Amino acid sequence: MKTILLIEDNLSIRENTCELLELEGYKVICASNGKTGLQLAKKELPDIILSDVAMPMMNGHELFAALKKDSSTRDIPFVLLTSSVEKKEIQAALEKGVNGFIGKPFEKDVLFQKISFLLLENNS
Amino acid sequence: MSNVGRVLVFLFLLNNLTLSAQGVPSKEHQIEAVFLFNFAQFVEWPAHALPKAEAPIIIGVLGKNVFGTFLNDVVANERVKDHPVIVKYYDTIDEITDCHILFINYTDIRQWDEIIPKLKGRSILTVGDANRDLKQRSMVRFFTKDDKIRFQIEPEAAKSAGLTISSKLLRLAENYNVN
Amino acid sequence: MKSPKNISIQKKLLKFILMISGIILFVTCIAFSVCEYYTFRSTTLLNLSTIGKVIAANSTAALAFDNNLDAEEILTALKAESHVIAACLYDKDGNLFSQYTSGSSVHPFPEKPEEDGYRFEHFYVIGFEPVILGNNRLGTLYMKSDLKAMFARFKIWGIILISVLLGGFALAYFLSGILQKSISRPILALAETVKEISNVMDYSMRAKRSDNDELGLLTTAFNQMLTQIQEQNLEIKSFNHMLEQKVIERTLELTDSLEREQEMNEMKSRFVSMASHEFRTPLTAILSSISLIEMYGTDQEDVKKGKQIERIKSSVKNLTHILNDFLSLEKMEHGKVEIENEKFDLNEFSKDIIEELKGMLKQGQSINFSGGGVMDLFQDKTILKNVLLNLLSNAIKYSEVDKEINLLASVSNNLVSIIVRDQGIGIPAGEQKNMFGKFFRAKNVSHIEGTGLGLNIVKKYIELLDGTICFESKHKQGTSFTVEFPQNSKYENNIAY
Numbered sequence: 001m002k003t004i005l006l007i008e009d010n011l012s013i014r015e016n017t018c019e020l021l022e023l024e025g026y027k028v029i030c031a032s033n034g035k036t037g038l039q040l041a042k043k044e045l046p047d048i049i050l051s052d053v054a055m056p057m058m059n060g061h062e063l064f065a066a067l068k069k070d071s072s073t074r075d076i077p078f079v080l081l082t083s084s085v086e087k088k089e090i091q092a093a094l095e096k097g098v099n100g101f102i103g104k105p106f107e108k109d110v111l112f113q114k115i116s117f118l119l120l121e122n123n124s
Numbered sequence: 125m126s127n128v129g130r131v132l133v134f135l136f137l138l139n140n141l142t143l144s145a146q147g148v149p150s151k152e153h154q155i156e157a158v159f160l161f162n163f164a165q166f167v168e169w170p171a172h173a174l175p176k177a178e179a180p181i182i183i184g185v186l187g188k189n190v191f192g193t194f195l196n197d198v199v200a201n202e203r204v205k206d207h208p209v210i211v212k213y214y215d216t217i218d219e220i221t222d223c224h225i226l227f228i229n230y231t232d233i234r235q236w237d238e239i240i241p242k243l244k245g246r247s248i249l250t251v252g253d254a255n256r257d258l259k260q261r262s263m264v265r266f267f268t269k270d271d272k273i274r275f276q277i278e279p280e281a282a283k284s285a286g287l288t289i290s291s292k293l294l295r296l297a298e299n300y301n302v303n
Numbered sequence: 304m305k306s307p308k309n310i311s312i313q314k315k316l317l318k319f320i321l322m323i324s325g326i327i328l329f330v331t332c333i334a335f336s337v338c339e340y341y342t343f344r345s346t347t348l349l350n351l352s353t354i355g356k357v358i359a360a361n362s363t364a365a366l367a368f369d370n371n372l373d374a375e376e377i378l379t380a381l382k383a384e385s386h387v388i389a390a391c392l393y394d395k396d397g398n399l400f401s402q403y404t405s406g407s408s409v410h411p412f413p414e415k416p417e418e419d420g421y422r423f424e425h426f427y428v429i430g431f432e433p434v435i436l437g438n439n440r441l442g443t444l445y446m447k448s449d450l451k452a453m454f455a456r457f458k459i460w461g462i463i464l465i466s467v468l469l470g471g472f473a474l475a476y477f478l479s480g481i482l483q484k485s486i487s488r489p490i491l492a493l494a495e496t497v498k499e500i501s502n503v504m505d506y507s508m509r510a511k512r513s514d515n516d517e518l519g520l521l522t523t524a525f526n527q528m529l530t531q532i533q534e535q536n537l538e539i540k541s542f543n544h545m546l547e548q549k550v551i552e553r554t555l556e557l558t559d560s561l562e563r564e565q566e567m568n569e570m571k572s573r574f575v576s577m578a579s580h581e582f583r584t585p586l587t588a589i590l591s592s593i594s595l596i597e598m599y600g601t602d603q604e605d606v607k608k609g610k611q612i613e614r615i616k617s618s619v620k621n622l623t624h625i626l627n628d629f630l631s632l633e634k635m636e637h638g639k640v641e642i643e644n645e646k647f648d649l650n651e652f653s654k655d656i657i658e659e660l661k662g663m664l665k666q667g668q669s670i671n672f673s674g675g676g677v678m679d680l681f682q683d684k685t686i687l688k689n690v691l692l693n694l695l696s697n698a699i700k701y702s703e704v705d706k707e708i709n710l711l712a713s714v715s716n717n718l719v720s721i722i723v724r725d726q727g728i729g730i731p732a733g734e735q736k737n738m739f740g741k742f743f744r745a746k747n748v749s750h751i752e753g754t755g756l757g758l759n760i761v762k763k764y765i766e767l768l769d770g771t772i773c774f775e776s777k778h779k780q781g782t783s784f785t786v787e788f789p790q791n792s793k794y795e796n797n798i799a800y
Binding site (some may be wrong): 013 | 595
Binding site for chain 3 (some may be wrong): 155159162165168189202203204205272273275290292293295296
């Protein structure tokens with residue numbers, strides 16, 4: 001069973017997304033901000049990390065940078081859940097090595113496909 | 125000229141005078157006649173002597189007429205200051221009534237002594253010969269000098285007679301010197 | 304004063320005056336000379352004839368009595384008449400009677416007398432004068448006179464003429480030198496003024512008027528012209544100034560409208576980015592809830608479904624709230640807010656709002672109200688409610704869990720004072736001045752949802768109530784908003800703002 005780390009400050013979105021992923025058959029660990037997310041990522045070493053961008057304490061971009069610094073978390077696929085439509089922001093993040101973007105609001109199928117694709121890609 | 129010469133000339137002149145009596149007067153008398161008329165033009169008479177403008181100036185000749193008719197010819201048609209001039213001939217002094225110029229031609233010196241005092245007081249210019257009127261002188265006295273007739277004037281006498289003689293005439297008068 | 308042109312005016316005047324006076328003098332002198340010449344000729348003839356008559360009269364007696372010596376004497380009297388150089392008398396027959404010559408000169412006498420009368424012959428005057436006594440012609444007087452006297456007189460005349468010419472010329476030069484100044488001086492003064500004006504461009508200068516003549520008139524006209532120029536300059540200046548002023552105004556207007564447009568554009572882009580964020584969050588929640596309900600299937604528990612439906616409702620409310628904010632702003636900016644005053648008690652009113660907000664409170668948060676007795680207001684309830692909801696929900700939003708929020712209300716001197724105090728994250732000092740700006744959000748709240756419109760709307764509402772708003776804040780310690788407005792609105796009901 002694959003483990004997913006979900007970092008999202010909005011309670012409704014966090015709980016709903018978590019439940020959706022669990023229903024899809026993943027083990028989900030939740031965090032409400034970047035700092036907690038980073039600690040959990042190092043501790044649990046999930047198979048994939050889903051993170052919001054705008055969060056208190058540490059935002060998505062900062063979190064990604066921190067994960068890249070640590071050798072244990074460096075290779076974990078990282079997906080940003082973003083409400084931004086700025087192409088520049090997306091481009092910059094992709095160049096830094098972010099593995100995927102999921103635009104808010106998202107269809108559950110899009111979410112599932114992206115995750116399964118990245119997990120497959122990572123395994124191979 | 126010497127005295128002798130002078131006497132000779134005088135004789136010559138006398139001769140001429142004589143000739144004149146016979147009709148044509150001598151040159152000397154002719155000049156004298158003209159002079160008589162000319163005197164009328166240089167003498168002014170008092171008003172009573174010529175009371176009217178037309179009153180004639182009478183030139184009288186007393187004694188022998190040496191002029192013949194020459195004097196008449198000289199004065200004919202002449203006027204002196206509008207006065208006609210006529211000539212009268214007198215034999216005696218008594219004949220003289222109105223006369224302005226009287227030519228006295230006496231040869232006898234004694235007659236001269238008589239007549240001049242008689243005419244005194246009358247406005248008559250008496251004309252005589254300087255060689256004859258030695259004592260009683262006429263106012264104008266003819267004489268000959270350098271073959272020319274000259275005259276002497278006794279201005280005092282003329283003045284006392286009430287006559288005014290022009291200075292121009294007086295200028296011409298000369299003194300007659302016997303010697 | 305020394306430019307060649309100026310000198311030429313003076314010279315011209317001098318030249319003209321001298322020329323005219325010279326010509327007049329010359330013509331006058333010529334006329335006098337001619338006149339004098341003829342006068343002298345006739346005088347000479349007359350003189351000689353007078354002498355002739357005297358001599359002739361004197362000669363009458365000499366001729367009458369044929370006395371050529373006396374005649375010569377008479378002729379000798381001519382010695383007194385130095386110009387009579389020869390004379391002789393003929394008798395009535397035309398024969399030479401007597402003769403006279405002055406000095407040693409030898410002059411041939413005409414053989415016979417010629418026609419009576421006096422005439423000029425070569426450089427002599429000769430005359431034949433009849434010598435008449437009474438009605439008789441006694442002879443003829445001949446006289447010959449040189450013109451030495453005439454020439455001598457001409458000489459004197461010439462000297463006088465030249466002296467008069469020179470003197471007159473000198474006098475004319477002297478006088479014209481003085482008199483021409485009366486003409487040239489005002490002209491030169493005028494010229495000088497003109498030069499100075501064109502040099503300095505000072506049209507307030509005036510030429511001095513000297514006389515009442517045409518030059519004076521010219522000066523006056525010139526001065527009037529200057530006055531007109533000055534007036535026109537002033538007009539042009541003021542017109543220019545007006546134009547400049549207008550240009551500035553227009554530029555300002557343009558800049559203003561440009562700025563406004565820029566502001567509008569900026570606001571538009573801010574709105575777009577804000578909307579994209581703020582709308583996406585509730586929409587994401589709604590979509591995830593719907594996805595879950597979808598996955599629950601029909602056999603799932605109603606409790607779970609009910610929870611998701613509640614979430615959807617809450618998110619929709621959130622969206623409605625955002626939309627309301629936009630609408631309020633839009634209304635206020637277009638002056639479409641209607642004031643509806645009514646009487647109400649601030650105590651009750653506050654408590655109702657606190658009750659309404661209970662659902663929003665985070666864990667451990669509470670709103671404590673403290674008022675003072677009965678506080679009856681006559682104000683627009685809706686507006687005041689909006690203000691308090693905004694301030695209080697902000698206090699909840701930007702405070703951590705377990706933090707207390709205080710709402711203090713008091714009335715004194717017809718002035719209502721409401722204070723909302725929290726112990727929240729506070730506002731950074733550097734950003735406090737922008738707090739009431741549209742779409743403004745402090746840097747420390749970028750992770751917290753918000754439109755950046757709330758305080759802007761609050762400020763505008765407070766202004767509608769004729770009130771003021773201010774705040775005190777310390778970063779990470781809390782913020783305290785104070786709102787003050789009159790107890791009773793000065794507006795009657797339903798007055799459109």
